Amino acid sequence: MKSTKYTRRKFVCTSAAMSAAAPTLLSINLSHAKDLGKPALLGGEKAVAEQAPPWPIVQKLDEDKFLETLRSTGWCRLGNNVTTEFEKAWSSDLGVNHAIGMVNGTSALYSALYALGVGPGDEVIVPAYTFVASVNAILQQFALPVFADTDRQTFQIDVTTLEDRITEHTRCIMPVHLGGNTADMDEVLRIAAKHKIPVVEDACQAHFAEWRGRRVGGLGDAGCFSFQETKILPCGEGGACVTNSDDLYDKIHAFQNNGRDRKLGKPSEGYLHHGANLRMTEYQSALLLAQLTRLEEQCRHREENAHYLEELLKEIPGVRHAARYEGNTRNTYYLFMMHYDKSQFDDLPRSRFIEALRKEGVYVGGGYHYLNKHPFVEKMLHSRWYSNIYSKERIERYWKNNHCPENDKLSEEGLFMSQRHLLGSKSHVEQIAAAIRKVHAYAKALKA
Numbered sequence: 001m002k003s004t005k006y007t008r009r010k011f012v013c014t015s016a017a018m019s020a021a022a023p024t025l026l027s028i029n030l031s032h033a034k035d036l037g038k039p040a041l042l043g044g045e046k047a048v049a050e051q052a053p054p055w056p057i058v059q060k061l062d063e064d065k066f067l068e069t070l071r072s073t074g075w076c077r078l079g080n081n082v083t084t085e086f087e088k089a090w091s092s093d094l095g096v097n098h099a100i101g102m103v104n105g106t107s108a109l110y111s112a113l114y115a116l117g118v119g120p121g122d123e124v125i126v127p128a129y130t131f132v133a134s135v136n137a138i139l140q141q142f143a144l145p146v147f148a149d150t151d152r153q154t155f156q157i158d159v160t161t162l163e164d165r166i167t168e169h170t171r172c173i174m175p176v177h178l179g180g181n182t183a184d185m186d187e188v189l190r191i192a193a194k195h196k197i198p199v200v201e202d203a204c205q206a207h208f209a210e211w212r213g214r215r216v217g218g219l220g221d222a223g224c225f226s227f228q229e230t231k232i233l234p235c236g237e238g239g240a241c242v243t244n245s246d247d248l249y250d251k252i253h254a255f256q257n258n259g260r261d262r263k264l265g266k267p268s269e270g271y272l273h274h275g276a277n278l279r280m281t282e283y284q285s286a287l288l289l290a291q292l293t294r295l296e297e298q299c300r301h302r303e304e305n306a307h308y309l310e311e312l313l314k315e316i317p318g319v320r321h322a323a324r325y326e327g328n329t330r331n332t333y334y335l336f337m338m339h340y341d342k343s344q345f346d347d348l349p350r351s352r353f354i355e356a357l358r359k360e361g362v363y364v365g366g367g368y369h370y371l372n373k374h375p376f377v378e379k380m381l382h383s384r385w386y387s388n389i390y391s392k393e394r395i396e397r398y399w400k401n402n403h404c405p406e407n408d409k410l411s412e413e414g415l416f417m418s419q420r421h422l423l424g425s426k427s428h429v430e431q432i433a434a435a436i437r438k439v440h441a442y443a444k445a446l447k448a
């Protein structure tokens, strides 16, 4: 397998506008980290005095839309048109031909795979650094998840490891736009076209993110979104598939509606396909229509604060934000992703760094893990079902090649900060940077 090479890539890391403004603010807010007193974990005051805004946000419009749907008693899309209205709005906002609401992002992913004909015996290439649902959707189809390595700079799929993974069985490539950032779609689409393999974008974390000015989700054959409560467009649980293909639209539409053909009139006459009931409820759609009115403004707010924080972090050794590819024209920051270099923190373990920051009032976590080596994947691939489908030799070959060394490293050094922090004020962002500065200054004491 090829190793990751960063030299070929171009990254854009910060906003030019912020660079000019940051130094003055830095000297005011960060140079005297010791003045902030001891870390909260050692009995000092919290650095973050202002709470991060709550999430999800509920306003009058959410209540009105929800209650209107509730009182209409049209709770299922078969007897109402709220989901259809949301689908029109979402496809129009993304600039794609079709959107299909679903119960969640996982079902959107396996519906797209199903519609593309992915099934037992097939392989789907997926990044090793992602939420478990990307992989579960592949296992749901009894296909083999083939893990591509991770580009540690961006936290995205390492496209230089893609072609090595393609075999005669590859039926789909599933890039994940992680954290509101974007995968290198030029390369994904180029390689996919060269090998005539369809692409399903897992855009579950990347609402309104852009690649060369186009919103992600509509770049591949199909794109999938999640509207789970933590997502930047939330409705509790929810999802959508988007596509420009009329054929895929018909197939996905039928699949989520018990196999009913979209074009046939009466439901009882329309059971022409295999399917499931994955229909989005009308209250989910009502909430989404309300939340959608604020999405653009919230994305702008997060971007501005994220760029500011990126500048502030440049002054703190050992914490570095995730890079963006040159083709990324918008990161909507579902997550603020960072690298932690413990050698710059007197070898303070990442877990202790996280604990200290949480005490300061910054909600951070350690990111994703070694998904390619996870016991649940191993268990599934050694199950009776998989043994019925795949030969022993094929599974052995799979394990022999299942290595993602860069992903192993990122699993040890990644940090995720919740998007809620980016919806706060500028001074909230400064307090976050001050908290990190404080932990840096007291790293030795925190380790002891």
Ligand SMILES: Cc1ncc(COP(=O)(O)O)c(C=O)c1O
Pocket: 104, 105, 106, 107, 130, 131, 133, 134, 176, 202, 204, 205, 225, 226, 227, 228, 237, 238, 239
């Ligand atoms: C990258 C990714 N893929 C898929 C999903 C699945 O979405 P859901 O939780 O709505 O099923 C998520 C949700 O967290 C996700 O983050």
